[in-house]
Amino acid sequence: MAGQERSPLDYSVEGSDDSQIPHTLPVLALKDLVAFPFMIAPLFVTRDSSIAAIEEAIDRDRTILLVAQKRATIEDPTQEDLHKIGTVGVLMRMFKLPDQRIRILVQGLSRARVKTCKKKGSFLVAQIEPIEEPEANEDDPEIAALVREVKEKVKSASELGRTFPPEVLVVLENLEDPGRLADLVASNLDLDVPDSQSVLDIVHPVRRLSRIHQILTSQVELLNVRERINSRAKVEIDRSQREYFLRQQLKAIQNELGETDDFSEEINQYREQVETTRLSPEARQETLRQIQRLERMQSDSAEAAIVRNYVDWMLSLPWSKSTPDTLDLRKARTILDREHYDLEDVKTRIVEYLAVLKLKQNLKGPILCFVGPPGVGKTSLGRAIATALGRKFARISLGGVHDEAEIRGHRRTYVGAMPGKIIQTLRYAESDNPVFMLDEVDKTGADSRGDPAAALLEVLDPEQNCTFRDNFLGVPFDLSRVLFIATANMLDTIRPAFRDRMEVLTLPGYTEHEKLKIARRFLVPRQLSAHGLSTRHLRITDAAVKTIIDSYTNEAGVRNLERAIASICRKTARQVAEGEATRQSRVATKELQDFLGAPRKIRSRLLRQDTVGVATALAWTPTGGEIFFVESIGMKGRGKLILTGQLGDVMKESARAAMSYARSRAAQLGIDLSMFGHTDFHIHVPEGAIPKDGPSGGVALAISLISTCTRRPVRQDIAFTGEITLRGRILAVGGIKEKVLAAQRSRVRLIVVPKDNQPDLREIPETVRDKVEFQLVEDMDEVVRVAFRESLTGRRSVTTVRQDAANPPLSPLPMKPRR
Structure with a gap:
């Protein structure tokens, strides 16, 4: 390494004749210095290649090429790492120090251009071309004025605090050559390597001096600004000291007077x-x-x-008050497992965050979004995460919020102005790194007062929330250390820009086996404690819990299950309080009617037999999966298609596509094509008060129509999901796991699923896969083969349907199951 030690520069040596400079010289690469002609500087050399180059120069004629590196971090530079123009110098003295370093004194002679540079042993040897500097007319008034202006700038900089050696100032007064003047000033301005090299690259002396004049002008302006700042600071310090002194005097006088x-x-x-x-x-x-x-x-x-x-x-406000994180990964996982059953994806994500936080302390908090039906534990999971991290837990509900000021706060010009919910909650949390839950983010609305979701864009952006500005505070507040967790029942109502800022983690509904585990491990002990009971007062059998799940609730979560358990606990608590319970109350399946009444009929189980024109379909809803029925009948008419049941546009289009498919495949399906000209078809989806939409009911619509046309009943133990095209292809749909769970709750044995959804079946719990069969299909021909217990192919075409006593309308007819 060649380092620089600044010393007075000697410009009394005359220039060397370029004809005496060898055309091949060893190269001394400089890391943090640019050598100028006629400059004398001491250098410390530590690199082996640089020491070898110096020894080569001493063995020859003591001349060496001084070239600056483009990047100081390179230890073994090549020609591409060196600038093209350097300075030929002569070694004046060399000292070997006790620490194996070499100290040399080198003087620059003239500029030289590097033509080629090759390795010779461990050092570089360059083929150079000496640069002849054009002469400048010192008598030119413009050049003389520039020389004088540069000297004045140097003098002004010296007066403003820029340090120049006294010898340099003396030389400046007697130096009129513009080229040497530029080199002298450049070598004493403490410029960085790129600026110094840009001056060295300018060969023409007048242009080089003009460049020095620009640099000096900029530095003098900066020095003037610094001087003004220092003066103001001094005045402010004097004023503050005076005010402090007077206030202390006033305070002392008031104390003496007893005021x-x-x-x-x-x-x-x-x-x-x-x-x-x-x-x-x-x-x-x-x-x-x-x-x-x-x-x-x-x-x-x-x-x-x-x-x-x-x-x-x-x-x-907690500007810099935080709670220490619990970085014990095993302990955090134990807490999460203790508080919640299953939810492996969420628990793994939190442990991964802790692992990264353990390695990188200044990690920005992630923005997580838990999406799932009600009752699956989204809010309580946030509390468990806060406990696992050792942080405070803060929560705000955004359901029904329409005013942007609820997030950003009101400006102080309004009467009763307050900060927004974000700042208020952080104040109550007394920490700048809590687990902050934004509950029900899918239920915000927009009106004339603004859009809260738009205000949340800044809150949930890790690149912006470090300078979140509340309208009431008026100054930035750092939210980057907060772990934000949003919850939602569905993503469709969340704006795309808002959704893009969050890492979505889906919490699907629970299976019957999972609900039983949750009830046994969490719900029953919690309700016993909440009602002042213990296991010596009440015991609910697993069979009773299964019956509650099966016959008294129909949900994706466990909220209604917990209400049923709470109802049993209340009745038992009353018996204990009245002294009627003398021993442990054991609640089995047969005792449930005494506590909960008669089992409620579940809508999804009303279909008990194969029926013409009725197909079972699967749907995804914000509360989890559901099954619904598609009914169709044919009646005398003119070929119209009637759709009822509050169907959306997409579902209506699916019904029309199903009708077109049935007509195009009439011969293969055994349907008399003429019936479509004098028969009206009515498709209805029960529970008309509930809006229904989406493409996943296309297969069920087609099967229902085909069943009506062929008068063949659809299997009652099969459910369909999938989008249908005009040519009968089955396309993938979403929400497969929720739909399968709904089918399993309703005792569906076979589910027809698009083949493109096969990867989604891996998310289905093994306990569910053991109870349900899946039929993967690509087109309607495969669906037709499994939807009916009898084959439709090879049948004789049905006769034209006429609405009279001998031929009644094609309405759903109950049929006995055929084995």
């Missing part, structure tokens, strides 16, 4: 709190400014109350 000023005491307390509270620089400046305003007001004025409220908020 107490509550308002002054309040101001002093505010100032002391500012000193003891670790505010951000912007918050500290704004708080002190408001305290000064308050000091000049009447203590009982309305504006003083507004300023007091603002200062109180600023001093009560």
Whole structure:
């Protein structure tokens, strides 16, 4: 390494004749220095290649090429790593130091251009071309004025604090050559390597001096600004000291007179709190400014109350107050497993976050979004995560929020202005790194007062939330350390830009086996404790819990299951309180009617036999999966298609596509094509008060129509999902896991699923896959083969349907199951 030690420069040596400079010279690469002609500088050399180059130069004629590196980090530079123009120098002295370093004294002679550079042993040897500098007319008035202006700039910089050696200033006064003047000033300006090299690259002396003039002008302006800043700072310090002295005198006089000023005491307390509270620089400046305003007001004025409220908020926020994280991964996983059953994806994600936080302390908090039906434990999972991390838990509900000011706060010009919910909740949490849950983000709305979801874009962006600006505070607040967790029942109502900022984790509905485990491990003990009972008072058998799940609830979560258990506990608590219970109450299946009444009929189980024109379909809803029935009948008419049941546009289009497919495949399906001309078809989906839409009912619509046309009943133990095309292809749909769970709850034996959804079946729990069969299909021909117990192919075409006594309308007919 060649390093520089600044020393006085000697410009008394005359230039060397370029004809005497060898055309091949060893190269000394400089890391942090650019050598100029006629410059004398001491250098420390430590690299073996540089020492070898110096020894080569001493063995020859003591001349060496000094070239700056483009990047100082390179230890073994090549020609591509060196600048094209360097300085030929002569070694004047060399000293070997005890630490194996070499100290040399080198003087620059002239500029030289590097033509080629090759390795010779461990050092570089360059083929150079000496650069002849054109002569400048020193008598030219313009050049003389430029020389004088540069000298004046150097003098001004020296007066403003820029240090120049006295010898340099003396040489400057007697130097008129523009080229040497430029090189002299450049070597003493402490420029970085790129700027110095840009000056060295300029061969023409006048242009080089003009460049030095530009650099000097910029530095003099910076020095003037620094001088003004220092002067203002000194004035402010003197003023602050004077004010402090006068205030102390006033305080001493009041104490001597026995006078107490509550308002002054309040101001002093505010100032002391500012000193003891670790505010951000912007918050500290704004708080002190408001305290000064308050000091000049009447203590009982309305504006003083507004300023007091603002200062109180600023001093009560956790600007730099945080809780230490629990970085024990095993302990965190144990806490998560203790609080919640299953949910492996979410637990793994939290443990991964802790692992990264353990390795990188200043990690920004992730933005997670839990999506799932009600009752699956999204909110309680947030509390468990806070416990596992050792952080405070904060929560706000965004359901029904329409005002943007609820998020960003109100401006202080309004009466009763307050910060937004984000800042308010952080104040109550007393920590700047809590687990912050934004509940029900899919239920925000927009009106004339703004869109809360748009305000949340800044909150949930890791690149922006470090400078979140509440309208009430008016200064940035750092939210980057907060672990935000949003919850939603569905993603469709969330704006794309909002959804893009979150990492979505899906929490699907629970299976019957999972609900039983949750009830045994969490729900029953919690309700026993909540009602003042213990296991010696009440015991609910597993069979009873299964019956509650099967006959009294129909949900994806466990909320209604917990209500049923709570109802049993209340009745038992009454018996205990009245002294009627003398021993443990054991609730089995046969006792459930005494506690919960008769089992409720579940809509999805009303279909008990094969029926013409009725097909079972699967649907996804925000509350989990559901099954529904598609009914169709044919009646005398003109070939119209009637759709009822509050169907959406997409579902209506699916019904029309199913009708077109049935007509195009009439011969293969055994349907008389003429019936489509004098028969009206009515498709209805029961529970008309509930809106229905989506493409996944296309297969069920087609099967229902085919069944009506062929008068063949559809299997009652089979459910369909999939989108149908005009040519009968089956396309993939979403929500497969939720739909399968709904089918399993309803005792469906066979589910027809698009073949493209085969990867989604891996998410189905093994306990469910053991109870349900799956038929993967690609076209309607495969669906038809499994939907009916009898084959439709080879049948004789049915006769034309006429609505009379001998031929009644094609309505759903109950049929006995055929084995």
